[in-house]
Amino acid sequence: MPSQSRRKESIRIGIDVGGTFTDVLLIDSTGKRWHVKVRSTPEDSSKGVLNGLLKILNLAKIKPNAVRYLLHGTTVATNAVLQRKGAKISLLVTKGFEDILEIGRQQRPTLYDLFVERIPPLVPRNRIFGVEERIQANGAVYTPLAKKELTKTLKSAVRNVEGVAVCLLFAYQNPIHEQQLLSQLQHINSDLPVSISSEVLPEYREYERMSTTVLNAYVTPVLTRYLQRLDEALTDVGINTPLLVMQSHGGVLQSRLAGTQAARLLFSGLAGGTLGGKYTGQVMNQDNIITFDMGGTSTDVALISNGKIRETAEGQIGGLPCRVPMTDVETVGAGGGSIAWIDEGGILRVGPHSAGADPGPAAYGTGGQEPTVTDANLLLGRLNPDYFLGGELLLHSELAKLSIQELANKLSLSPENCAFGIVRVVNANMERAIRVVSIQRGFDPRDFVLVAFGGAGPMHAWALAKNLGVPRVLVPRAPGLHSTLGLLATNLRCDQSQTVLESATSPDFRRIQKVYQQLETQLRDLLRKQGVPQKSISIQRFTDLRYEGQAYEITLQVPRGRISKAWMQEVVKAFHTRHEQQYGFAATEAPVTIVNLQVIAFGPMPTLKPAEIEPQKELSPTPQMTRPVFFEEVEGVIDTPIFERTTLGQGAVIVGPAIIEQLDSTTVVHPKTRAVVSRGGNLVLEAIS
Numbered sequence: 001m002p003s004q005s006r007r008k009e010s011i012r013i014g015i016d017v018g019g020t021f022t023d024v025l026l027i028d029s030t031g032k033r034w035h036v037k038v039r040s041t042p043e044d045s046s047k048g049v050l051n052g053l054l055k056i057l058n059l060a061k062i063k064p065n066a067v068r069y070l071l072h073g074t075t076v077a078t079n080a081v082l083q084r085k086g087a088k089i090s091l092l093v094t095k096g097f098e099d100i101l102e103i104g105r106q107q108r109p110t111l112y113d114l115f116v117e118r119i120p121p122l123v124p125r126n127r128i129f130g131v132e133e134r135i136q137a138n139g140a141v142y143t144p145l146a147k148k149e150l151t152k153t154l155k156s157a158v159r160n161v162e163g164v165a166v167c168l169l170f171a172y173q174n175p176i177h178e179q180q181l182l183s184q185l186q187h188i189n190s191d192l193p194v195s196i197s198s199e200v201l202p203e204y205r206e207y208e209r210m211s212t213t214v215l216n217a218y219v220t221p222v223l224t225r226y227l228q229r230l231d232e233a234l235t236d237v238g239i240n241t242p243l244l245v246m247q248s249h250g251g252v253l254q255s256r257l258a259g260t261q262a263a264r265l266l267f268s269g270l271a272g273g274t275l276g277g278k279y280t281g282q283v284m285n286q287d288n289i290i291t292f293d294m295g296g297t298s299t300d301v302a303l304i305s306n307g308k309i310r311e312t313a314e315g316q317i318g319g320l321p322c323r324v325p326m327t328d329v330e331t332v333g334a335g336g337g338s339i340a341w342i343d344e345g346g347i348l349r350v351g352p353h354s355a356g357a358d359p360g361p362a363a364y365g366t367g368g369q370e371p372t373v374t375d376a377n378l379l380l381g382r383l384n385p386d387y388f389l390g391g392e393l394l395l396h397s398e399l400a401k402l403s404i405q406e407l408a409n410k411l412s413l414s415p416e417n418c419a420f421g422i423v424r425v426v427n428a429n430m431e432r433a434i435r436v437v438s439i440q441r442g443f444d445p446r447d448f449v450l451v452a453f454g455g456a457g458p459m460h461a462w463a464l465a466k467n468l469g470v471p472r473v474l475v476p477r478a479p480g481l482h483s484t485l486g487l488l489a490t491n492l493r494c495d496q497s498q499t500v501l502e503s504a505t506s507p508d509f510r511r512i513q514k515v516y517q518q519l520e521t522q523l524r525d526l527l528r529k530q531g532v533p534q535k536s537i538s539i540q541r542f543t544d545l546r547y548e549g550q551a552y553e554i555t556l557q558v559p560r561g562r563i564s565k566a567w568m569q570e571v572v573k574a575f576h577t578r579h580e581q582q583y584g585f586a587a588t589e590a591p592v593t594i595v596n597l598q599v600i601a602f603g604p605m606p607t608l609k610p611a612e613i614e615p616q617k618e619l620s621p622t623p624q625m626t627r628p629v630f631f632e633e634v635e636g637v638i639d640t641p642i643f644e645r646t647t648l649g650q651g652a653v654i655v656g657p658a659i660i661e662q663l664d665s666t667t668v669v670h671p672k673t674r675a676v677v678s679r680g681g682n683l684v685l686e687a688i689s
Contacts, residue, residue, distance in 0.1 A: 010028050010029030010068060010606075011026065011027075011028055011029075011062060011066050011067050011068050011069075012026070012027055012067075012068060012069035012070070012071070012488050012608075013025065013026045013053065013056065013067055013069070013070050013071070013488075014071045014072075014073075014272075014484035014485065014486075014487035014488040015049050015052060015053070015070070015071070015072045015073070015484065015487070016072075016073045016269075016272055016481075016483045016484045016487060017040055017045050017048065017049065017072075017073065017074055017075060017076075017269075018040060018075075018269075018295075021037045021038065021039065021040055022037070022038050022039070022040045022041075022045075022048040022049060022051075022052045023035065023036075023037055023052075023480070023481045023483065023484045024036050024037075024038070024052035024053060024055070024056045024484065025056075025478075025481055025484035025485060025487075025488065026056050026057075026060050026062070027488055027608065027609075027611075028060075029609065030609065031608075031609040031610055031611035031612065032611065033477075033478075033611055034056055034059050034060045035056070035478055035481050035484070036052055036055050036056045036059060037052075037480075037481075037664070038051045038052040038055060039051075044229070045074065045075075045076060045226065046226060046229045046230040046233055049072070049230060049233075050230075050233050050234075050237065053234075053237070053239070054237065063238070064237050064238035064239045065238050065239070065240060067239050067241050068241055069241065069244065069488070069605065070234070070239060070241050070242075070243050070244065071244045071245075071246065071252055071487040071488060071490070072230075072243060072244065072245050072246065072255075072487070073245075073246040073268050073269055073271070073272045073483060073484075073487055074223075074226070074245060074246070074265065074268050074269070075268065075269045076219075076222060076223055076226045076265075077219040077222070077223050077262055077263075077265045077266050077268070078266055078267070078268070078269060078317065080218070080219045080222045080223075081122075081215065081218065081219060081266065081317050081318045081320070082317070082318050084122075084318075085222070086122065086218035086219050086221075086222055087161075087162035087163050087217070087218055087219070087220065087221040087222060088127075088160070088161050088162050088163075089122070089123055089127070089161055089162060089163040089164060089165055089214070089217045089218055090123065090127040090128070090129065090157040090158070090161045090163075090164050090165070091123045091127065091128045091129070091164070091165045091166075091167065091210075091214060091217075092129050092131050092153075092154075092157055092164065092165070092166045092167070092168075092181060093128060093129070093130055093131070093167055093168065093169075093210070094130065094131065094133060094134060094168045094169040095130035095131055095132045095133070096130060097130070097169060097206070098125070098128045098129075098130050099125075100206055100207055100210055101121040101122075101123060101128070101207075101210060101211065101214065102118075102121055102125065103207075104118070104207055104211075105207060119318070119319040119320065121214070122214050122215070122218045122320070123165070123214055123218075127157075127161070129153050129156065129157050131145070131146075131150070131153060131168070131177075131181065132145075132146035132149075133145040133146065133168060133177045134169065135168065135169060135170040135171060135173060135174045135176075135177060136170060136173075137170055137173065138173065139170065139173035139174035140174070141174065141176070141177075145177045145180055145181070150184070151184075154181070154184055154185055154188055155188060157185075158185065158188055158189050158192055161192075162192075162193075162221045163192065163193045163194070163195065163217040163218070163220055163221050164185055164192060164193075164194045164195070164217060165194075165195045165196075165197075165210075165213045165214045165216070165217035165218075166178050166181050166182065166185075166194065166195065166196040166197065166213070167196075167197040167206075167209060167210040167213045167214075168181075168197070169206070171196070171197050171198045171202070172197070172198060172201075172202040172203055172204060172209065172498070172499045173499070175196070175198030175199075175202070178196040178197065178198045179196070179198070181196070182194050182196050193217070193220045193221060193224070193260070194217075195213050195214075195216040195217040195220065196213070197209050197210065197212075197213040200212055200213045200216045200261075200263060201213060201263075201323055201324070201497075202496075202497065202498050202499065203323065203497055203498070203499045203596055204499045204501065204595075205323075207321070208321045208323045209323070211320050211321045211322065211323075212263055212321070212322050212323050212324060213263075215262075215263045215266065215317070215320060215322050216261070216262050216263035219262040219263070219265075219266070220259060220260065220262040222262075223258070223259055223262045223265065224259035224260075224262075227243070227245070227255040227256075227258060227259055228259075230243065230255070231243055231255060231256075242254045242255065242256070242530075242531075243255040244492070245258040245265060245268070246265070246268045246271055246272055246487055246490070247261075247264045247265055247268060247271070247493065248264055248265065248266060248267035248268060248270070248271060248315070248324055248325065248326035248327070249264075249271065249311055249324075249325040249326055249327060249493065249495070250271040250272075250274065250275045250309060250327055250486075250490055250493070251490060251491060251492060251493020251494070251495075251602070252487075252490055252491070252492055252493065253492065253493070253494065253530070254530045257526070257529070257530070263322060263324050264324050264325075266315075266317050266322055266324070267315060267317070267324075267326045267327070267329075269483075270300055270326070270327060270329045270331075271326070271327050271486070272483035272484065272485075272486035272487050273291060273293040273300060273302075273453065273454070273482060273483045273486055274291050274300075274302045274304070274309055274327045274329065274486065275309070275486030275487070275489055275490050276291075276453065276476065276482040276483055276484075276485040276486030276489065277289055277291030277293075277302070277304065277451040277453070277482070277486070278291075278304050278307070278309060278486075278489070279485060279486065279489035279608065280451050280474055280476050280482075280485075280682060281304065281307075281449065281451060281474070282307065283610045283678075283680055283682070284449075284474055284678060284682060284684070286449050286474070287304070287305075287306050287307040288304065288305055288306065288447055288448040288449065289303070289304040289448060289449055289450075289451050290302070290303055290304075290434060290437065290438060290445065290448045290449070290450050290451070290470070291303075291304065291451050291453075292430070292434070292450055292451065292452045292453070292454075292457050292461060292464065293453055293454040293457060293482070293483075294334070294335060294336070294430065294452075294454040294455070294456040294457035294459075294460060295335050295336070295454045295455060295456065296335045296336045296337045296354070296356070296455065296456070297333070297335045297337055297338070297354040297356060298331050298332060298333055298334065298335050298352075298354075299331070299332050299334045299335060299429075299430050299433060299454075299457075300329050300330070300331050301329070301330050301430070301433045301434050301436075301437055302327055302328060302329045302330070302437060303328070303437040303438055303441065303443060303448070305443060309327055309328075310327070310328040310437075310441070311325050311326060311327060311328055311555070312325075312326060312327075312328040313325055313326070313555075314552075325495055325598075325600075328437065329437075330433045330434075330436045330437050331433075332351070332352070332429050332430060332432070332433045333351040333352020333353070333354065333429075334350065334351050334352075334373075334426050334429045334430050334433075335351075335354060335373065335456060336361070336372065336373050336374040336377075336455060336456040337354040337355040337356055337360065337361055337372050337373070337374060338350050338351035338352070338353070338354050338355075338372060338373050338426060339351065339353045339354060339355055339370045339371065339372055340370075340371045340372065340373070340376070340404075340407055340422045340425070341353075341370075341407075342407065342410055342411070348407075348411060348421055348422070348425055349425065350373065350422055350425040350426040350429065351426065351429060354372075355368045355370060355372050361373075361374040361375050361400070361403075362375050362396075362399045362400055362402065362403035363375050363378050363385070363395040363396050363397070363399055363400040363403075364393065364395070364396075365394075365395075365396045365399055368403075369403055370403060371400075371403040371404045371406075371407050371422065372403075373422060373423065373426050373456070374395075374400075374456075375399075375400035375403050375404055375419070376400075376404065376418075376419035376420070376422040376423050377419075377423065377456075377459055378395055378397055378400045379397070379400050379401055379404055379415060379416060379419040380416065380419050380420060380423065380629065380630040381627055381628050381629035381630055381637065381640070382459055382629060382630075382659060382666060382668055383395060383459075383666060384627075384642070384659075384661055384666070385397050387661055401415050404418050404419050404422070416630055416637070419630070420630060420632065423460070423463075424632075426460070427460055427463050427464055427467070430460065430464060431464050431467055431468060434464065434468060435468075438468075441582060442581040442582045442583075442584075445468040445469060445470050446468075446469040446470065446471065448470060449470065449471070449472040449473065449474055450464065450465045450468075450470045450472070450473045450474070451473075451474045451475075451476070452473055452474070452475050452479065453475070453476050453479040453480070453482035453483075453665075454479060454480065454482070454665070455479070455480045455664060455665050456665070457475075457479060457665070458475045458479050458660075458665050458666065458667035458668070458683075459665075459666055459667070459668050460668075461473045461475065461667075461685070462668065462669070462670050462673060462685055463632075463670070465685075466670075466687075471686065471687070472684060472685065472686050473683075473684075473685040473686075474682055474683070474684060474685075475665075475667050475675075475682065475683035475685065476682055477611070477613075477680065477681035477682055478662075478664055479662075479664060479665040479667075480663075480664025480665045481664055488608055489608045490605070491602050491603060491604050491605050492527060492530060492532060492602065492603030492604075492605065493600060493601070493602050493603070494523045494526045494527055494600075494601050495523070495598065495599065495600040495601070496519050496522060496523060496598070496599060497519075497544075497596045497597065497598040497599075498515050498518075498519060498596065498597050498598075499595065499596050500512060500515060500594055500595070500596065500597055501593065501594070501595060502593070502594040503548075503591065503592075503593060503594075504545065504568055504571070504572050504591070504592040504593065504594055505591055505592070507568060507594060509563045509564060509565075509568075510563075512563045512594070512597065513562070513563040515597050516541055516563070516597055516599060519597065519598075519599035520539055520599050520601070523539075523599055523600075523601035524537055524539075524601060526601070527601055527603045530603065532603030536603060536604055537601055537602070537603060538601070538602045538604070539560065539599060539600070539601050539602075540557060540560075540599070540600045540601075540602075541557070541558050541559070541560050541597070541598070541599055542555055542556060542557050542558060542597075542598040542599070542600065543555070543556055543558050543571065543594055543595075543596065543597055543598065544594075544595040544596040544597075544598070545571070545572070545575045545592055545593065545594055545595065546592070546593055546595060547579075547587055547590045547591070547592060547593070548590065548591040548592070548593050553595050553596070554575060554578050554579060554582065555598070556571065556574050556575060556578060558571050558574075572592050575592060576588050610679075610680045611680050611681065612650070612679050612680060612681075613649055613650050613677075613679070613680065613681040614649045614650065615649050615650050615651055616648065616649030616650060616651045616652035616677065617649065619651055619652060619653050620652075620653060620654075621643060621647065621648055621652050621654065623641030623642055623643050623658070624642050624643060624644050624647075625641075625642045626639045626640060626641050626642060627639070627640060627642060627659075628640070629657065629659060631657055631670060631671055633657075633670060633671040633672065634657075634671060638657060640657045640658060640659055641654075641657075641658050641659075642658070642659045642660075642661060643658060643659070643660045643661070644660075644661055644662070645660050645661065645662035645667070645683075646662060648660070648677050649677065650677050650678060650679045650680075650681070651676075651677060652676070652677040653674060653675070653676050653677075654669055654674065654675045654676075655669075655673075655674045655688070656669035656670050656671050656672065656673040656674060656675070657669065657670060657671045658675070660675065660683065667683060667685075669685065672687060672688050673685055673686070673687055673688060674686065674688050
């Protein structure tokens with residue numbers, strides 16, 4: 001048995017908190033895995049996290065002080081915004097610009113709706129305070145920060161609030177006035193968290209910068225309190241390794257620093273699945289991947305090209321813009337709990353409304369009466385009513401059929417054909433999402449593999465792949481816990497950006513070089529504070545470019561060499577190529593503008609060793625049982641062999657039609673398809689020629 005010190009260097013635990021369950025995954029140095037699901041505790045997520053930690057440590061017979069890495073994906077910040085339960089904050093702006101949050105942008109959610117109701121800002125007008133000052137567009141001070149009446153304004157701003165946001169005009173060019181306000185606010189109340197835009201998002205576009213800064217201030221107190229409670233609870237049980245928290249872009253940050261960068265955790269819950277998909281693809285020597293995560297309420301899809309996860313900064317949460325780097329994920333309201341209904345034109349629709357966990361699908365027997373995707377899959381024989389969640393929840397086939405019967409009567413269909421219609425409609429919704437991240441971004445899905453996970457993903461994956469021309473589907477070993485695997489396959493990461501607005505034709509090379517160097521120094525210091533040795537830090541540079549007069553930019557990774565004319569020509573050439581790929585044309589004679597510079601710094605964590613399972617003794621395993629299952633390929637029900645996934649060894653081959661069941665998911669193997677078990681226990685689905 002390994003020594004305690006050696007085990008401490010290898011034990012890592014990932015924790016992903018969902019609305020119903022908290023998933024915990026533990027992996028040791030040999031790649032051996034343990035996983036548990038416990039009920040989430042929405043009133044205080046730290047309780048569910050602690051319950052799951054103690055349960056898995058007991059299961060693996062590992063002492064708390066042996067844990068080396070503890071990584072956590074959280075929706076605390078996300079839920080605070082969506083439920084409008086964040087902190088009470090105030091906002092300081094340049095005098096005369098107090099209404100920016102209210103005015104926002106002039107895009108209409110619905111073009112012809114003249115009575116659309118705008119989403120109310122997180123800060124009411126009576127807590128927005130104008131400060132007399134002005135920085136010019138070039139960063140020069142035009143009006144110094146007025147000291148007269150300033151103390152009175154600041155005292156009003158901090159009265160009866162939990163945080164303050166500061167966003168002054170052109171602070172991204174010169175942060176001096178924001179820094180002065182920060183100093184004075186801390187002098188008045190040193191315990192009050194203050195978010196200044198020149199630190200949160202030093203980029204142009206006033207509304208987006210202000211919205212992101214306000215979001216940061218709004219969730220900072222909530223997130224800080226949660227992380228402090230969790231850190232204290234971990235210390236009490238003997239876990240003394242720093243807690244690492246997943247950020248929206250998929251990198252992790254120590255919890256003691258994460259509280260001050262709360263806006264970067266707003267999409268924490270989406271990143272883990274994409275990272276897990278990337279890891280599974282790498283293990284299977286696949287660099288071009290489309291991740292497909294179908295849960296109970298929604299489906300998230302993302303694209304990974306040449307081993308790189310695509311990112312965006314054009315995010316929104318609760319209808320509010322949030323310009324922070326995040327994985328480029330397309331989300332649709334399509335999940336196991338999505339409700340089927342008939343619109344005014346008599347057309348069958350599925351979602352976006354969901355039965356959720358309460359009351360849940362009709363088959364749960366917990367009060368739900370409307371037909372859902374889960375009810376349809378049960379009626380089609382794809383789900384085992386006695387083995388849902390490993391038998392923890394028994395499904396009621398008669399209730400599922402009753403809920404679909406009413407819908408079928410309206411459509412003059414049999415319940416089975418109506419159920420299949422529900423599956424086809426939800427598949428079409430998810431197929432559109434995959435087209436958005438692939439075809440609409442200039443990528444051919446036929447050049448990719450589909451990594452399917454989430455509780456419902458493996459049931460629908462092959463039908464989607466077939467329609468899109470995707471040649472292969474990978475189903476991870478534990479699909480329902482795949483986001484926790486992504487947590488354990490990431491690195492420490494910090495990033496920062498700066499607006500420069502330089503012409504690519506005649507840029508200030510020295511200025512660009514200086515900004516890159518300043519950003520790199522800042523991020524190196526941040527990683528060193530988290531214990532990363534200087535020699536281990538890796539740096540990547542990026543820039544946002546656009547054609548002059550365009551409203552939006554394209555982000556490119558750029559070389560780290562000396563900024564010169566040759567460097568600029570190489571970058572502009574790459575921009576034209578990407579623009580043509582993404583939009584179908586390139587205006588090679590048009591002037592190009594450098595908008596923002598960005599630097600990402602990584603602190604590597606030990607590589608996660610792939611797991612291996614025992615070889616299959618008989619390559620054609622014996623099914624556990626058979627049951628009638630509906631398949632569109634035969635336009636009816638056929639007796640189908642059912643396999644328990646935990647009994648399948650590496651090299652096992654299952655020829656469809658077949659169903660492969662496991663604790664956290666079910667995989668449907670269609671006719672003229674086969675599933676092969678890889679060395680690591682992943683399923684590879686492909687067509688039989």
